Amino acid sequence: MNGERHTYVIELILEMRKHGWLWTEEYCWHKKNCYPGKWPNRFRDAWERCLHFTKRRRFNMYQEAVMVPMGDWAEARLKNLSETDRRRDESRVNSGFGKNVSNWLGRDKVYPTNVLHMATECSNRAHSAVFPVGLPEWFIKLFTVEGDLVLDPFMGSGTTGVAAKGLCRDYVGIEVMPEYVVEAQERIVATEPGCPSRFGKEFAGGLYETILTSSAHDI
Ligand SMILES: C[S@@+](CC[C@H](N)C(=O)[O-])C[C@H]1O[C@@H](n2cnc3c(N)ncnc32)[C@H](O)[C@@H]1O
Numbered sequence: 587m588n589g590e591r592h593t594y595v596i597e598l599i600l601e602m603r604k605h606g607w608l609w610t611e612e613y614c615w616h617k618k619n620c621y622p623g624k625w626p627n628r629f630r631d632a633w634e635r636c637l638h639f640t641k642r643r644r645f646n647m648y649q650e651a652v653m654v655p656m657g658d659w660a661e662a663r664l665k666n667l668s669e670t671d672r673r674r675d676e677s678r679v680n681s682g683f684g685k686n687v688s689n690w691l692g693r694d695k696v697y698p699t700n701v702l703h704m705a706t707e708c709s710n711r712a713h714s715a716v717f718p719v720g721l722p723e724w725f726i727k728l729f730t731v732e733g734d735l736v737l738d739p740f741m742g743s744g745t746t747g748v749a750a751k752g753l754c755r756d757y758v759g760i761e762v763m764p765e766y767v768v769e770a771q772e773r774i775v776a777t778e779p780g781c782p783s784r785f786g787k788e789f790a791g792g793l794y795e796t797i798l799t800s801s802a803h804d805i
Contacts, residue, residue: 589627595635602639610645611638611700615721619705636702636725651727653695664691712769713743722749730755732781744770747777754781 599609613636620632664687671687690696702724707716722745726736732754738746741759743766750757751774761767 607639610640614701616703722746744773747774
């Protein structure tokens with residue numbers, strides 16, 4: 587905007603903090619298939635921020651649910667461990683974080699980083715800002731368990747509802763545009779629930795002016 591980046595994300599973070607939210611973490615969604623292009627003073631946008639706010643310092647986080655394969659680096663890195671690698675090496679900047687590299691010997695999975703590598707959604711043309719189902723799926727697995735309730739106040743074409751139903755979580759979606767509510771409802775109805783006890787059953791709840799709901803407890 588006017589030759590420079592907009593600051594609305596930074597302003598949003600500061601405003602949320604003023605309202606009592608804790609800015610807990612920031613994730614980078616690396617869009618693996620961003621459009622080609624050239625601008626005189628900047629490169630292509632290949633990532634987007636995912637901001638994580640919480641009301642409390644302690645919250646549920648199920649990191650085991652999103653572990654990833656160890657990767658090629660492990661064989662070479664873990665082959666010849668130094669003395670430091672074999673004990674807890676505390677952060678030099680007193681952050682309280684430390685690491686013991688030898689803990690990873692013999693494992694085949696590690697906790698992920700806060701960079702998510704996912705292609706954008708190209709097949710759904712019914713909404714201009716659809717994100718890939720894998721994105722809400724990752725966060726839903728990380729922060730909820732089966733039967734928990736997921737709220738998306740900007741439901742769009744219903745991707746969060748699709749992810750929640752597929753992972754057997756209940757959901758509430760809010761969307762201001764009636765045509766997107768219809769699109770979201772159609773996509774969610776066509777999604778099979780992830781838990782066997784709910785296969786073949788329609789999710790209860792339904793279409794409201796701006797709110798889509800579904801609850802396992804209504805079935
Ligand atoms: C970025 S899109 C979300 C797209 C969605 N993630 C998907 O995959 O389809 C944001 C949506 O929020 C809706 N929206 C904007 N302001 C809203 C409001 N005040 N209340 C409810 N929905 C709103 C827009 O109509 C739009 O569909």
